Amino acid sequence: MNYRAPWWLPGGNLQTIWPALYARRVFGELPQYRRERWTTPDRDFLDVDWLSNSAPTFPKAPLLVLFHGLEGSSRSHYAEAFADFAAERGLAFAVPHFRGCSGELNQGPRAYHSGDHEEIGWILSRLRAQHQGPVVAVGVSLGGNALMRWAGEAGTEAGNVVSAVASVCSPIDLAAGSQAIGRGFNRLVYTTMFLRSMKPKAMEKLRQHPGLFDGERLMAARDLYEFDDIFTAPLHGFRNADDYYARASAKPHLHRIRIPALVLNALNDPFVPAASLPGPHEVGSFVTLWRPKGGGHVGFPDGHLPGHVRTMPDEVGAWLLHSLPEMSRFVKAL
Known part of the structure; x- marks a missing residue:
């Protein structure tokens, strides 16, 4: 990722706070969602928001799944930016909310956590079963650690569920x-x-x-x-x-991943120390590491005031869609 932060937003904190509060999120319409409530295996519930104001271009168009960060939702700035990316390319798009993050507290004696790979696996398996086309997934911050933790745990079986995964600004060393x-x-x-x-x-x-x-x-x-x-x-x-x-923590399990996986972390992320990030020798051949100097924590604004946050979703989304030949055919067709 060849990202360069704008001169008027120096430092990781400004590159984190300004995009979340003031930068533009979409080029088109603000995303409109259709909500599904799922009953979990332990008889609790979670809510999944589906992008509804843009129909997939083809019945078997890829599904992009986004797992949000700590206390995030489908209305987080990065979620709306990824939704805009999906709408622009004719993809299906879904945001499963971790328990208690959809505006209504879940019922069971639990909440959610950074390593909830069993929950991630159940969600992705259900999405895989109901979607005809390929599935790719991106997790942001906490959601990215949980997604990578699942990918490492699942090993070769992960390929039966998703084609590729990505984590963005995730604290993979908790x-x-x-x-x-x-x-x-x-x-x-x-x-x-x-x-x-x-x-x-x-x-x-x-x-x-x-x-x-x-x-x-x-x-x-x-x-x-x-x-x-x-x-x-x-x-x-x-x-x-x-x-x-x-x-x-996902970091010790990255070498077990057996599907294309992208791990993106800005080196000036206030939440994730650069020294804690893995080197190429720690991740294995299936994992790609992106380490831009700037971007903050899930910021990556472009240089045009007041800034726009589509830069990161565009690059991460394109990487996911080009990760396998079947994805490339969809991208060319779109």
């Missing part, structure tokens, strides 16, 4: 990401932002399931490590935050 977001400016701005939505949802979960965790300790949590140690880890079968980060 311990390093937790340390980075818990310091200085990151702690003051990003940690505060996330906890502002995560704590009330957790407390509502406690009202659903009294005794599930220590509510007083959770409300006193000052960073994401403490939140994960009290809430995320024990609710999802981990001993503590350290055990969660070690077992859920």
